[in-house]
Amino acid sequence: MQRRSRGINTGLILLLSQIFHVGINNIPPVTLATLALNIWFFLNPQKPLYSSCLSVEKCYQQRDWQRLLLSPLHHADDWHLYFNMASVLWKGINLERRLGSRWFAYVITTFSVLTGVVYLLLQFAVAEFMDEPDFKRSCAVGFSGVLFALKVLNNHYCPGGFVNILGFPVPNRFACWVELVAIHLFSPGTSFAGHLAGILVGLMYTQGPLKKIMEACAGLGGFSSSVGYPGQQYYFNSSGSSGYQDYYPHGRPDHYEEAPRNYDTYTAGLSEEEQLERALQASLWDRETSAVD
Structure with a gap:
């Protein structure tokens, strides 16, 4: 498993241009730090991809647990990085303002590790149930x-919105599942288990005990998970924001922060269908291949 070379890193250049178009001062600090960390690891990988990817064989059987931390921060190529980070940009702007920076950092960190753990459990269970040891070597x-987990979280806060998936409007509450199936059908080499793990982690937070466990672990450390941020709430497609909707559960506030209206700076001028098509063609989502010794 090796990083694919495309010569000039067009995806990275496009990502940096979007960040500067939005304005660094307009990006919340944890979101900005997440973008910077992923870009830094792309330019300065700590290990080759085959030594940082996540698999049952390498992580559990060989006790290489650092892969849980390295895997989310490494990307196969510049387009993989671009589409993931463009989505982080949108979700971070929305969720960090709603949750607060400290709690959002806590969420990002927990989701990053827990998504990997759930992925390993899924791969192990499938390998044992189907008696297919290759699933334990899939990396x-x-x-x-993590983005799928954040998508569940965002859709939980904006339950009435819609996203456009392959030309069809899909309610937010079903969007993750539809995208999971669509990605698997149109790009069979992607990590179905990795995306499903993200959805399950998101549901553990919104519908299960994870949020309460995190609050209990945080104790009185000053974290806040209930910071309201009324105003314009965004809804997302697979590679960024597909628009916005006015959402005021208690009526329109007298003052609210104006959301940016130039969506081309976030989507590179692509329509929703073009974004999803480009994402699929460029193998946006996690690659799932046999690990190389």
């Missing part, structure tokens, strides 16, 4: 499992 990298 994945990338941030998109």
